[in-house]
Every structure is written in C-alpha cells, then in structure tokens.
Amino acid sequence: MTSTAVDYDSYVLPLPTRESPVVLPQWISPGNTHSNSRYCEAVWPLAPLIDNPSTYLVKIHWRRCPAVLLDEMNLITWTMINGRLRPTHLKARGAGARARTSAHDLRDTAGEWIRLARWLHERRITRLADCTDRVWRAYIVERCSDVGRGHAEKICSMLTDLWAFDQLSAQPAGVTRPPWDIEGVDDFLPSAGRSDRGENSTEPLDPQVLGPLLVWAIRFVDDFADDILAAWAERCRLFAAASANQATAQGHVALERFLLPRVRSGTPLPSLHRKGQSTLARTYIAALTGASTSQVNRFATKHQLYTLVAERPGACPLQVPIRGQIDGKPWREHIDFEETAELMRHLGTAAVILCLYLTGMRPQEVQGLRSGCCPDPEPTADGACGRHLIRSRHYKNVTDEDGNHISAGEDREVPWVAITPVVHAIRVLERMVPDGELLLSATHHAFASHRGHHGALKGSALNDRIERFVVWVNREATSLGLSHQTVPEDPHGAIGLARFRRTLAWHVARRPGGLIALAMQYGHMRTVLDVRTSSGYGSRSRGGIHSVLDIETALAAADTAAKLRDQTAAGEKISGPAGRRALNAAATTPRFEGRIVPRTFMKKAAAFLARDGVVLFDNPDGFLICAFKRDNALCDPAPGATAPRPYDCRPGCGNAVRTDTHARLLRERAWEIDHLAAHAPGPLGRRLRANADKLRTMADDHDTTAQPAGALT
Structure with a gap:
C-alpha cells in the first residue's frame, strides 16, 4: 500500500504501509x-x-x-x-x-x-x-x-x-x-x-458463607501474618544459601551427619511433594548442611534416598517461632518449608477479601492499589487520630475530554475510608511487595515461580485463589476440630471477586443482626450514602456503590412491604402512628421475586426510594417498621435522605409501625435480658432489668392500641 495524505478531514486516516506500526x-x-x-x-x-x-x-x-x-x-x-x-x-x-x-x-x-x-x-x-x-x-x-x-x-x-x-x-x-x-x-x-448479568445482577454471598470467610481472612491478616512472612523470609534465605553453597569436603561430612542417622534409624526423610509423589528436599538439605545441591543429589543417588523418601516422607520444619493462635493455642507446631508459598498466597488472598468486602471497591480498583496508598493519618490539632484514607485510581468508563478511553484510569477525587481490618490488610500487602509497587503485583505474588508477569493478579487468578483459600480453610478447620468455622458451599456458585461489592450493599441495606458484625461498621454511614453530599464515598464522580446500595435497599423495602401484607392477611394487628400509611404503602408496593435484577433496575430503585412517606424499612434492632417520612423522622435525617438512620431510632417517632410479631419479639428479648440480669452484678443487673421492663412496656402498648388492618383501611 502507498501512503496518501488526507488533509481535508482530520478524522480520515492516511493509508498505512506494510511497515506501519499497528498502534500509532x-x-x-x-x-x-x-x-x-x-x-x-x-x-x-x-x-x-x-x-x-x-x-x-x-x-x-x-x-x-x-x-x-x-x-x-x-x-x-x-x-x-x-x-x-x-x-x-x-x-x-x-x-x-x-x-x-x-x-x-x-x-x-x-x-x-x-x-x-x-x-x-x-x-x-x-x-x-x-x-x-x-x-x-x-x-x-x-x-x-x-x-x-x-x-x-x-x-x-x-x-x-x-x-x-x-x-x-x-x-x-x-x-x-x-x-x-x-x-x-x-x-x-x-x-x-x-x-x-452485570455487576448489579450478581448474587450477594450467602451470610453463612461470608461469616466464616471473614473470620478466617481476619485471622490470617491479624494472627498469622507475622509467622507466615517470617517463614517466607527464612525460605528465601535457605534458597539463597543453597544456591551459593560450593561442593566441599566439609559439606559432604555434614551431609553424612545429617542424613545417615535418619537412613539407619528408619526416620522419615525431609521431602517435598511433586506431581503426587514424594521427592527429597534437596534445597532444604543443602541449606541446612552447607553442601551444594549437586552434592546432595550424588549422595542421595549413592544411598538410594530417592527410593527411601517415597517410603518414608518427612517434614521440613523451618526454625521460625509460632506466635499466632487459635482459641488460645498455637495455630501450628511449625511451618514447613514446602507450604510457605501456599501460605503466602492465602495471606494475600485474605487481604484481598478484606479490601473487597470492607471498602466496597470494584475489583479493578483493588487490583490497582499501590504500596503507600493508605498512609497513617496526621494527628489533629486536639491530638485525636484522623481516619485512614485510601488513595486509589478508578478505571470504569474513564475518558478524556474528547471521549477517548483512558486505559490507565484516573485518580479518584474522593478517597475511600479504611476501617481497621482494611488498614491491617494493606499493611500486610505492603510487606509482600517493594515500595511503590502494586499491592497485588503479579510478579511478586507468584511465589512458586520467578517469571515476570504484567501488572496485578488478574481476576481469574484471584477467583481461583479465593476458591483454594476456602479449601485450605475447610481442611484446617476440620483438622482443628472447628467444623462450625468451615465455609459452606454458596448456593449460587463460586464466590468470585464481583460478589463482594454486591454483598456489602446487601448487608448495609439488610443489616443482619450481628451475624456479619463488621458490616455494621457501615451502618453509621447510611445517611452519608443516601444524601450523596459526600458522593465520592464508594463511588466515582457519580453512581458507584450508591446504585448498588439503592438496589439492595429497594429490594429490602419491597420484602418488608410484602411481609407486612402477609402478616396482616394472616390476622396480625398493627399499632403505631404510621399504621394506616404503612398499610397503604404495602398494598401498592410490588413484590420482587428473587434477587437477580437487570442493570435497568438501578434507576428504578433510586426512584422507588425517593417516594417519601411510602417506603417501608424493617428495623429488627428497634422491633418495628419505619414508614420513612423525612418531616416526621426523629432520627435527624439530612435533607434529601431517602432512608432513616436505623441506629438512631427514637421512641415516639411518627414513622413507627409495630405488628403482633414485633410485640412477641420484644417480650422474648426482655426475657433474654432478664436471664442475663440474673447473673450480672448488682448495678449492671438493675440496668438490665430496667431495659427489659421498657421492652415489655412497648409490647403492652402495642397490645393496647393495635388494630386489625381492616379497621385502618
């Protein structure tokens, strides 16, 4: 082809030659x-x-x-x-x-x-x-x-x-x-x-899966990390020593002293597992004895150790103290030379799980984090410690002023807020990579190989590592007699990176009472998320996690309305100043079957929640339903809020609604508190009994004022 200049239209490209670069x-x-x-x-x-x-x-x-x-x-x-x-x-x-x-x-x-x-x-x-x-x-x-x-x-x-x-x-x-x-x-x-399927039609993780998964992820980061990182450093030291060793007479003597007694006594030999078979741990032995790996190989051949090790495989314990514990006991007697790479992979995976779930970041944003992204905050003027903030980049739909895609993304205008487990996870990842490097650098997280890899660990690799982490957790929990801490199979398939973000929104919207306690950290940010005045939290310039949260909140509100319809249809009475409004809202709220929703549901969810006064929010901690109307609310919602502050629910609010079920749950909770009070010291016991009396009074007030649905419609 010949090149021709086309100067009358800047959008028309000249013809390339055979030698033209593919990308200009x-x-x-x-x-x-x-x-x-x-x-x-x-x-x-x-x-x-x-x-x-x-x-x-x-x-x-x-x-x-x-x-x-x-x-x-x-x-x-x-x-x-x-x-x-x-x-x-x-x-x-x-x-x-x-x-x-x-x-x-x-x-x-x-x-x-x-x-x-x-x-x-x-x-x-x-x-x-x-x-x-x-x-x-x-x-x-x-x-x-x-x-x-x-x-x-x-x-x-x-x-x-x-x-x-x-x-x-x-x-x-x-x-x-x-x-x-x-x-x-x-x-x-x-x-x-x-x-x-898209991000917002992804199934949230089952709470029975997420609970133990988070427990083990935090356990790895907080309790095991020092032991694993020390073991990895020792493994690297042994590899370097073995590579540097020269074949000497002293090395041969040391080999005889180390191996021959084991051979003669029938003691297991230090071994590694390769392709389902046991083989002699030559590098480990060379590093411990000062012999070269070629000397170890010749010695093993001479004394038929490759045959013996298949019959008597043994451990390769590293001389690293074990400080991490489970239930007050060391989690390991020792860390084995062979398992260090696997444990490092699981440690990185645990940190990823915490970053994904406890920030609400998209997977690409976590993959783009670099060492130094979350510096320790400077003390404020009054000596208080500020909040940890994560500076990161986002990549979704980033374009320049001409509408051209920018592959490198751009810095987020508003940082992420990092709670303590996330800070710990980032600190662990920073110890695994050099300064300024990607926290999930594919090169530095390839613990079993030394090949250079582009960028961060990719989504498929991380998905695979999460599944392997679950397998390890379940094997370990079973061996330790902690079967109640195993991670069950999720009913909707593999865990996957994309499901953590949706799951965070699900738990914020549904607020499971204590099952996923860490999710409650985000309950206090509900107003921030709804008002959008700090719209950068959990988002890019627009949308972000707000849209995911809107979907979960709308689905939860629809479930609450459906449940109220079913309860009143079964004959339950209701009380509270918003009873009539709640019944009317429940009658006109659609029922959503299942949790799979299309992308188009995002705008519908936001519009659904914007209907002030006719959206019903379940508050299991308050034993009531909130028929949220901003002007009536005593929880001090900000202007434009589309949901109440559930942690600040106050008696006497004009949005409150109770059913017979709520009254029954109030009495059951009062009984539980009385049981606690009976075993508590005097002052604490009196406070507990007073609290129980308040709950019973609420239940009695409901019984006195409750009416059938037919009387209110």
Missing part, C-alpha cells in the same frame, strides 16, 4: 513499554494501548480471517485502532458512546468482524461492499439466534462500527450501513426474557 505513537502512553507490531504481521498485539494493571494483554490474530477479505479487514481494523469516531456519529448513539474504546473492546470487535468475514466467505462473498441490506438481515438473524438480548445488541453495535470506521479510511471498502442502524435495533434483537 500518539496513542501510546510514555510509560508503556510493551512491544508493538507491524501492519503486515499476522498477529497484532494491543498491549501498547493497555495501562490498566488488572487487565490482560490481548492480541488480534488474523489466521482465521479468510485471505480474500483480509486486506479490507486489516485496513478497517487498523483504522479502528488508531482512529476516532466523529462527534456527529457519537451524538446519535447516547452518552455511552466513545470516540475510542479499550483494547479489549477493540479485540472483541475485530473478532466479531472476523466471524462475519468467515460467514461471508462460506457464501462466496468476496468483498465487504457486497454485504448488502439483504445479507446484513440474513446474517444478524443467524448470528443472534442463540444469544441474549443484551449480547445481541452489543453485536449489532460492533457490526455498525465496521461501517462507521470504513468511512474514516482513505480507501473505503464500501461497507453498507446496517439496517438496524437506520430502522432501530429493537426489531433485530431476540425477544425479551433472557437476562444478561
């Missing part, structure tokens, strides 16, 4: 050192466009593209990689349209185009210009016959881009405009009914 220099950030490729090559790496540490490096492979259509496909794809869609094109496609998109989207789009090219080739169509309206219609019917509606819409968008980017080439192939871009896409999509 202006699109490569200064810090990106990934290798580029040439236009004539069969593999086009897109790594020069990738600066997100959590993202895989991807390529476009041309081997599957039919040769007869390859030149046309190459040119349009190169134009897509290096060009920008016109503003007039983007304006007609909504706020989500981008002039330039991510490397992964480019790879996926090119793959979709190659799939089209193969389909055309099978029908002996040799030019893209021959993909007429009739051909488009036939292809899209076949292509979208077995995919969901959301996926089909994305396919249509990718194929529209084939036409759009062809317009930006100095030598257009003549791709015709797809009919769905003219007539509207709805008629070309499968019928509704299939739900494409």
Whole structure:
C-alpha cells in the first residue's frame, strides 16, 4: 500500500504501509513499554494501548480471517485502532458512546468482524461492499439466534462500527450501513426474557458463607501474618544459601551427619511433594548442611534416598517461632518449608477479601492499589487520630475530554475510608511487595515461580485463589476440630471477586443482626450514602456503590412491604402512628421475586426510594417498621435522605409501625435480658432489668392500641 495524505478531514486516516506500526505513537502512553507490531504481521498485539494493571494483554490474530477479505479487514481494523469516531456519529448513539474504546473492546470487535468475514466467505462473498441490506438481515438473524438480548445488541453495535470506521479510511471498502442502524435495533434483537448479568445482577454471598470467610481472612491478616512472612523470609534465605553453597569436603561430612542417622534409624526423610509423589528436599538439605545441591543429589543417588523418601516422607520444619493462635493455642507446631508459598498466597488472598468486602471497591480498583496508598493519618490539632484514607485510581468508563478511553484510569477525587481490618490488610500487602509497587503485583505474588508477569493478579487468578483459600480453610478447620468455622458451599456458585461489592450493599441495606458484625461498621454511614453530599464515598464522580446500595435497599423495602401484607392477611394487628400509611404503602408496593435484577433496575430503585412517606424499612434492632417520612423522622435525617438512620431510632417517632410479631419479639428479648440480669452484678443487673421492663412496656402498648388492618383501611 502507498501512503496518501488526507488533509481535508482530520478524522480520515492516511493509508498505512506494510511497515506501519499497528498502534500509532500518539496513542501510546510514555510509560508503556510493551512491544508493538507491524501492519503486515499476522498477529497484532494491543498491549501498547493497555495501562490498566488488572487487565490482560490481548492480541488480534488474523489466521482465521479468510485471505480474500483480509486486506479490507486489516485496513478497517487498523483504522479502528488508531482512529476516532466523529462527534456527529457519537451524538446519535447516547452518552455511552466513545470516540475510542479499550483494547479489549477493540479485540472483541475485530473478532466479531472476523466471524462475519468467515460467514461471508462460506457464501462466496468476496468483498465487504457486497454485504448488502439483504445479507446484513440474513446474517444478524443467524448470528443472534442463540444469544441474549443484551449480547445481541452489543453485536449489532460492533457490526455498525465496521461501517462507521470504513468511512474514516482513505480507501473505503464500501461497507453498507446496517439496517438496524437506520430502522432501530429493537426489531433485530431476540425477544425479551433472557437476562444478561452485570455487576448489579450478581448474587450477594450467602451470610453463612461470608461469616466464616471473614473470620478466617481476619485471622490470617491479624494472627498469622507475622509467622507466615517470617517463614517466607527464612525460605528465601535457605534458597539463597543453597544456591551459593560450593561442593566441599566439609559439606559432604555434614551431609553424612545429617542424613545417615535418619537412613539407619528408619526416620522419615525431609521431602517435598511433586506431581503426587514424594521427592527429597534437596534445597532444604543443602541449606541446612552447607553442601551444594549437586552434592546432595550424588549422595542421595549413592544411598538410594530417592527410593527411601517415597517410603518414608518427612517434614521440613523451618526454625521460625509460632506466635499466632487459635482459641488460645498455637495455630501450628511449625511451618514447613514446602507450604510457605501456599501460605503466602492465602495471606494475600485474605487481604484481598478484606479490601473487597470492607471498602466496597470494584475489583479493578483493588487490583490497582499501590504500596503507600493508605498512609497513617496526621494527628489533629486536639491530638485525636484522623481516619485512614485510601488513595486509589478508578478505571470504569474513564475518558478524556474528547471521549477517548483512558486505559490507565484516573485518580479518584474522593478517597475511600479504611476501617481497621482494611488498614491491617494493606499493611500486610505492603510487606509482600517493594515500595511503590502494586499491592497485588503479579510478579511478586507468584511465589512458586520467578517469571515476570504484567501488572496485578488478574481476576481469574484471584477467583481461583479465593476458591483454594476456602479449601485450605475447610481442611484446617476440620483438622482443628472447628467444623462450625468451615465455609459452606454458596448456593449460587463460586464466590468470585464481583460478589463482594454486591454483598456489602446487601448487608448495609439488610443489616443482619450481628451475624456479619463488621458490616455494621457501615451502618453509621447510611445517611452519608443516601444524601450523596459526600458522593465520592464508594463511588466515582457519580453512581458507584450508591446504585448498588439503592438496589439492595429497594429490594429490602419491597420484602418488608410484602411481609407486612402477609402478616396482616394472616390476622396480625398493627399499632403505631404510621399504621394506616404503612398499610397503604404495602398494598401498592410490588413484590420482587428473587434477587437477580437487570442493570435497568438501578434507576428504578433510586426512584422507588425517593417516594417519601411510602417506603417501608424493617428495623429488627428497634422491633418495628419505619414508614420513612423525612418531616416526621426523629432520627435527624439530612435533607434529601431517602432512608432513616436505623441506629438512631427514637421512641415516639411518627414513622413507627409495630405488628403482633414485633410485640412477641420484644417480650422474648426482655426475657433474654432478664436471664442475663440474673447473673450480672448488682448495678449492671438493675440496668438490665430496667431495659427489659421498657421492652415489655412497648409490647403492652402495642397490645393496647393495635388494630386489625381492616379497621385502618
């Protein structure tokens, strides 16, 4: 091809030559050192466009593209990689349209185009210009016959881009405009009914799973971390010593003194497990004796130790003191040389679990954290200690002023608030990587290998590590007689990174009484989250965790309304100043079946909660329902709040509603407190009994004033 200058339209790219780079220099950030490729090559790496540490490096492979259509496909794809869609094109496609998109989207789009090219080739169509309206219609019917509606819409968008980017080439192939871009896409999509899953349709983790998972994650970070890190340092020291040892007579003598008594007495030999078999721990033995690894190998061969070790495998204890405990007892007699890499992986995984669940960050944001992201706060003027804040980057939908995707993301305007377990987790991760490095650096978390890896541990690797962590926890809990602390199988499948964020929102909205005690740390931030005055918390510039929380809160409120309908239908009476309003609200609130919701539910959830006075919130700690109306609330909600402050619920509030079930629970709680009072010292016992009396008085007031639902409607 020959290069031609097109100076009358800045959006039209000149023709590339065979030697032109796949990614033009202006699109490569200064810090990106990934290798580029040439236009004539069969593999086009897109790594020069990738600066997100959590993202895989991807390529476009041309081997599957039919040769007869390859030149046309190459040119349009190169134009897509290096060009920008016109503003007039983007304006007609909504706020989500981008002039330039991510490397992964480019790879996926090119793959979709190659799939089209193969389909055309099978029908002996040799030019893209021959993909007429009739051909488009036939292809899209076949292509979208077995995919969901959301996926089909994305396919249509990718194929529209084939036409759009062809317009930006100095030598257009003549791709015709797809009919769905003219007539509207709805008629070309499968019928509704299939739900494409996204972040907000992800199932929250079952509380029975999350409880022990958090217990063990905190246990690793707070109790085991020092032991594991010390063991890893000792393992590294032993490896270095073994590598440096030279073959000497003294080393041979030390080998005889160390191994021969074990051989003669039948004592187990230091061993490692490789591919299901036991083998001699040569590095460990070399480091302890001062012999070289080649000396160990020759000695083992001479004395048939490789046969003996298969019959008598033994441990390789590290000389590291064990300080961590479980229930007042050391969690290990010793840490074995072989298990240190596994324990380091589990320690990193435990820290990730805490960061994901106890901040509400998206997985990509956790993967992008670096050492030093959470400095210790400076003391305030009055000597108080400030809050720990996490400075991080976000990546979702980050673009420049021209609408071009920015792979490196951008710094969050508002930092994350870090509670103590998160701070401890970050401090542990900082001890695992060099200063300034990614906390989840794939290179420094590859404990069993020394290969260099790009960026942070990827999502699939972390998902796998979480599953392996659960296996280890369950094995350890069983061996220690702690079967009640095992992590059961989640009814909705693998745990996965994406489920922690949804689960945090679920627990904030539902407030399980004490089962996940750490989640209650966030109960005190309910007003902040609802008012949006500090909208950066748990969010980017907009949306963020607010949308996830709105969904869970709306679902919880709908459940509360449904439960009230069922209770009154079963004959329960209700009391409280908001009783009539609550019944009317319950009668008009829809029932949501299940917890899987589409992306479109986010706006509906926010609108649902904004209906002041007709949204019902269960308050199990207050033994009541709050029919939240801002002007009536005594919990001092901020202007614009769409939910009460459940931790500040006050007697006499005009939003309170109680049922017969609440009265029964009040008396049961009073009985429990009386039982505690009977075993408490005098002053404490009197306070407990007084509290129990208050609860019984509330129950008696309900019985006196409660009315059937029919009397209030």
